[in-house]
Ligand SMILES: Nc1ncnc2c1ncn2[C@@H]1O[C@H](COP(=O)(O)OP(=O)(O)OP(=O)(O)O)[C@@H](O)[C@H]1O
């Protein structure tokens with residue numbers, strides 16, 4: 202009841218100056234629109250670029266690295282304890298690349314409920330034989346289904362069907378650039394040579410295109426069993442276990458844990474792609490900064506219109522006070538005006554932000570590097586809308602606060618005398 | 621002994637400035653219920669200043685003020701606003717109406733603020749008040765469509781809406797021509813006679829003053845007679 206009257210007065214006051222009120226609301230709407238559009242677009246780009254690398258990078262990779270043993274015999278010898286050891290030219294011992302006890306490790310990780318899934322992999326250095334010359338390459342033996350489920354393998358296979366890799370023995374999916382270089386078409390047979398000199402004929406069943414040409418020039422995929430056969434290794438030979446977590450941020454801690462528990466090397470995604478994260482967060486910060494700057498500018502607009510209104514309506518304020526409205530009531534009236542400008546501006550801003558985002562989403566964006574993307578990427582995360590709305594209302598409240606306080610302090614005696 | 625609506629007890633007021641000015645000096649008086657009192661005095665003697673204090677809008681004074689036997693001294697701003705809303709009707713020299721609202725709404729707003737009557741009922745009461753002053757046909761106009769005299773009558777109707785225990789006016793006829801001034805003055809008379817409304821009116825017009833129940837004469841910040 203009480204607020205109804207104040208609201209009615211607020212409405213009447215702002216309608217008396219509806220043009221300025223509208224300009225202020227348009228200012229807010231514009232900045233919220235920009236805020237939403239910018240964040241949606243920037244984050245769409247982030248997602249796309251993340252997808253380029255982060256999506257297909259395991260959160261934790263378990264592997265055996267060829268490196269010198271950290272503890273040399275002399276350090277272990279009891280007789281030389283407490284001495285400084287200067288050992289030169291330490292070489293790695295002939296360790297194998299495979300992970301020992303792969304099956305128990307995989308079973309145990311699979312039971313960890315922080316883990317979304319895992320996919321074993323074999324990496325092998327090979328040469329692609331192109332006529333008389335050999336081109337270096339890497340063959341990745343993958344568990345096709347797990348690879349697709351966790352790392353969206355099929356999205357990068359631009360020609361052929363990824364599942365053929367599993368169904369057709371001795372098949373290979375070549376990187377597009379590598380295939381171009383070898384003039385290999387789908388259905389052709391290419392020959393590869395392993396590091397140990399074994400030769401193998403493989404049937405091309407598809408191309409893949411990761412979006413990064415250097416990767417496509419070198420890498421190709423086979424099934425795990427084909428890779429094992431190629432290398433002449435038994436069924437237990439696995440060089441990498443790729444783990445995908447439910448929460449990526451746990452990766453560094455869990456990598457450490459696995460390193461200790463399974464006595465293998467473990468690399469987390471944050472360490473592997475530190476620079477990538479930075480790029481994403483910089484883009485986010487820029488868009489937040491621009492959006493918030495726009496909002497602050499809009500806030501000044503509201504501040505101005507309210508200040509003007511208060512100067513113009515001094516008489517009205519004096520009457521209200523003389524007839525029994527308290528300073529607090531007057532303050533509420535002007536805060537209400539500010540908040541309504543905010544609410545209306547924010548509502549329109551959210552709608553227009555969504556429309557602008559959808560518009561950007563329609564603009565064609567063709568790039569050879571990203572076959573799965575045809576239009577500019579946009580992220581419609583509700584979070585941006587909530588942040589935009591909250592910040593918009595908050596800014597208008599702040600912008601309304603000072604003028605309202607001034608209005609509440611108007612001394613009716615001074616105004617009445619001044620006539 | 622009649623009920624005292626307003627009691628001023630040794631009210632002193634200073635204005636700080638280049639030189640300090642003692643504007644009200646030990647002003648004490650009271651207004652009884654149903655009285656029609658006028659305050660007269662030379663320009664600058666402190667009439668308006670006194671009225672602003674009595675109406676609780678000015679709180680910067682020494683001495684005591686009792687309205688309806690309730691001391692105002694210790695009340696905060698919101699409580700004083702409530703007193704103004706409920707117990708005092710104020711009529712200014714310049715008809716202060718809210719230009720954003722119709723005549724009827726202008727009359728109703730202090731009533732809506734008080735919240736004693738439902739809106740429909742209040743609208744009815746507002747129309748009654750306008751009828752007393754013969755301007756009920758103007759109810760739906762906007763204030764800027766009225767003449768000066770009409771506006772002043774609306775302002776008086778507004779002052780009456782909450783049935784205040786006293787109506788104060790600071791030269792309410794001062795800005796009107798003679799004829800309109802007389803009309804407004806007659807309306808005050810009518811309020812006093814027919815409705816036993818307590819009135820306290822500052823005026824320059826000696827004729828006006830003579831026709832009231834009591835005349836308080838001021839000179840240089842003091843009250844001469846009581
Ligand atoms: N804000 C102020 N600051 C300083 N002095 C003031 C202020 N307001 C009024 N005065 C002084 O107080 C004195 C009384 O003023 P007031 O307005 O009460 O006179 P008044 O009796 O109403 O005169 P009038 O009949 O002309 O309206 C005057 O001398 C005036 O100069």
Ligand SMILES: [Mg+2]
Nearest residue numbers: 667668669790
């Ligand atoms: Mg005066």
